[in-house]
Amino acid sequence: MIFSFAILTLLYLIFLSVLAYLGIGYIPILLIASAMILAQWYFSDKIVLWSSGAKVVSREQYPELHDLVERIVARNNLSKPRIAVIDTDMPNAFATGRGKKSSVVAVTTGLLNILDTEELEGVVAHELTHIRNRDALVLTLASLFSTVAWYLMQFGFYGGLYGGGGYGYGNDDRDRNGGGIMLIILLVAMLTWAISFLIIRAISRYREFAADRGSAQMTGKPVKLANALMKISGTMRRIPTKDLREVEGLNAFFIVPALSGSTIGNLFSTHPPVEKRVQKLMEMEASMS
């Protein structure tokens, strides 16, 4: 965690000094980007709710869900977030909000359908841990760098276009020079964006493990969250139902299992592989019993 932030800061400084060296007025860009990020953070709950189609639901609409959330909140001395439901069969859940008051925990109807009460508790506790740990803020801060880099990249592209289209106008020498600087900015911005993109994902994966751990502590039943994760991801379906004696002839047992979840895939994903999360949860379960 600290390591990730150290790298981010270093990256940020290098990025700034390169810009300064090139004599770009980076302050205006930075100001605009910061304003946008602040706005993004401030309205994050509304943006996320709107874009996901989640509707905040009252106690009258979903009494059992409200009871369930209140049980966990009361036991763990947290403040109760608003509860939202998304009408889709895809089982999923998320938490959003910049602070304790504006937080929302959203679940899909698909999730409510496939999980039993204790599994749902595990998932809700996971989301509540995200809120308690202020993960939205952490990730917003972390994405500051990549956002700035992103805007600069756009800026660089347009600059490149204008520079490239400038044949026949003005001084050839100056044109070539300007194009070169633009190219450097573009490259540095792209590099910054790419690296911070990877780091954000690393942080995000770490926060997921932390939220799993928090959920396990809140409910005391990590196995339930593990079950829920397997149901959501469809891992449950991977447990075969065909009899061993039927498949024996297929010789499937000699085949070395394909590299499941390549390292590259891991680098890019925001969530750790379900197998790893389940494994860690089961280790917690083992140490609890």
Place this chain on the structure above:
Amino acid sequence: MNFFRRFKKHAFKANSDAIFSLSSAYITLEIKLGLKNTGRSAMSIKAVDGMHFSVMREDIQHFLDASKTEFNLSYRTITDSYGYLWVIIEAKHMEDILAGITSIGDTVYEKGFSDKLLAAIFQFSNNNIESNNNNNNMQYLIYNYKRNNFYPFIPTGQKNRDTEQEMKILSALGQEVPFEKDMSFWYPMWDLPL
């Protein structure tokens, strides 16, 4: 050929080693999950036609007859609808069961049928649940000879299984015995003749 045989012998030794890891792991199961070994276990071997196989079958029976008193075990054999020969043995002590299972494995290996060995199954019952139905709360560890590792199998009624309890067994034993971490290999064995 020699190399190949040695390789196979080595692989087979690995089978016995893996199975013997249960000699301490079954205590872990009892302490952590309250599962008690019932003393019943079984081996399934793909039956093939021919004299050699029936000779081997007789050898196994002779061996078990001879060791009845030494290991204090009883046994029976059946052939199931899939065409598998089952040797079901019952003994008081886990050590005797393991000795019996690995000795049968040795015999099968010596007769050249080691590739016909499918699985060894160990039965456990849950102390915590009041046993009202005889076979309803039986839990199994299946040892797959080809994968050389164990996985849990807990049938609940009609072709259903208790995945949650199976996960608990994984977390209790995962470090202690060679365990099948890839759940897509957790093949069930319905209607076990134990």
